[in-house]
Amino acid sequence: MNTPHTEDSAQPGRSRWWAWDRWDNALLEGLLLIITLGALIFGILETLDVMTAERLAVAAVLDDGPTTLATSDGDRVTAEEVQLSLTDPAPGQRLLVAAPTVLGSIVVATVGWLLWEVVRSLRLGDPFHRTNARRLSIAAVMALVGGMATTLIGSLASITLAGDAPDSLGLATAATLSFVPVGVGIVLAAVGEVFRRGAALRDEVEGLV
Amino acid sequence: MAPTDAGEELHRVRCHLGSLLEQRGLTLTELSERVGVSLVNLSVLKNDRARAVRFSTLTALCDALECQPGDLLAVTPPEG
Numbered sequence: 001m002n003t004p005h006t007e008d009s010a011q012p013g014r015s016r017w018w019a020w021d022r023w024d025n026a027l028l029e030g031l032l033l034i035i036t037l038g039a040l041i042f043g044i045l046e047t048l049d050v051m052t053a054e055r056l057a058v059a060a061v062l063d064d065g066p067t068t069l070a071t072s073d074g075d076r077v078t079a080e081e082v083q084l085s086l087t088d089p090a091p092g093q094r095l096l097v098a099a100p101t102v103l104g105s106i107v108v109a110t111v112g113w114l115l116w117e118v119v120r121s122l123r124l125g126d127p128f129h130r131t132n133a134r135r136l137s138i139a140a141v142m143a144l145v146g147g148m149a150t151t152l153i154g155s156l157a158s159i160t161l162a163g164d165a166p167d168s169l170g171l172a173t174a175a176t177l178s179f180v181p182v183g184v185g186i187v188l189a190a191v192g193e194v195f196r197r198g199a200a201l202r203d204e205v206e207g208l209v
Numbered sequence: 210m211a212p213t214d215a216g217e218e219l220h221r222v223r224c225h226l227g228s229l230l231e232q233r234g235l236t237l238t239e240l241s242e243r244v245g246v247s248l249v250n251l252s253v254l255k256n257d258r259a260r261a262v263r264f265s266t267l268t269a270l271c272d273a274l275e276c277q278p279g280d281l282l283a284v285t286p287p288e289g
Binding site: 205 | 251253260261262263
């Protein structure tokens with residue numbers, strides 16, 4: 001019987017150095033686990049810090065954009081954003097500061113965990129199934145919606161906290177959105193579609209000997 | 210007919226690999242080594258759970274068992 005000839009079979013025992021192997025898989029799995037656990041730990045520690053700190057720093061943006069200011073010795077400096085310092089903040093203020101961090105940690109940890117499951121299935125030898133397609137779809141939605149929500153909540157929290165500051169500071173009252181989560185979500189959704197079609201092809205050849 | 214998980218019958222092909230192995234005095238493991246097809250896939254074929262067979266697999270099996278495709282596979286008459 002003629003077996004298919006491949007480069008690898010022509011020189012048994014010698015694999016291409018750039019080919020994906022179990023070490024690459026292990027490295028990626030480890031990286032995703034670190035990201036997942038790191039996000040969770042960071043979220044917890046940051047939240048505890050916010051809840052217990054005597055002073056909290058809140059970033060706020062100037063409404064008119066970069067503003068040139070004159071210093072006392074005649075130099076001119078350009079300010080783009082200011083740092084507000086809340087002394088002995090109220091519980092509500094602490095929650096507002098912590099909210100984006102908590103939500104962001106949950107989003108990153110969830111997406112990291114789902115991607116870890118997909119990469120783990122690569123190692124187990126059977127990645128193209130509907131479960132992986134579903135995981136990637138969920139990750140896409142989490143990244144897109146959760147990511148956008150995190151940036152929006154962060155922006156709204158800054159506006160709310162800066163609301164107590166004097167109007168003369170000219171702080172921004174409009175929320176800003178980042179579209180990076182949209183890009184990440186779209187890429188994950190596209191990869192999810194690849195896996196969905198791969199699962200369909202796999203179903204077609206199931207039982208083929 | 211071979212049933213699917215959904216209960217829908219797809220085909221009426223039956224595989225006589227078990228009887229051929231018995232006649233030739235071969236085990237499935239020995240056949241797997243001779244034809245270069247995994248034991249898992251040969252077991253799928255032997256137990257009528259296969260849905261398709263590659264011509265290369267069919268050729269290798271017929272060579273190893275010294276038979277023709279009609280000796281290995283047969284279509285059963287429709288029920289009813």
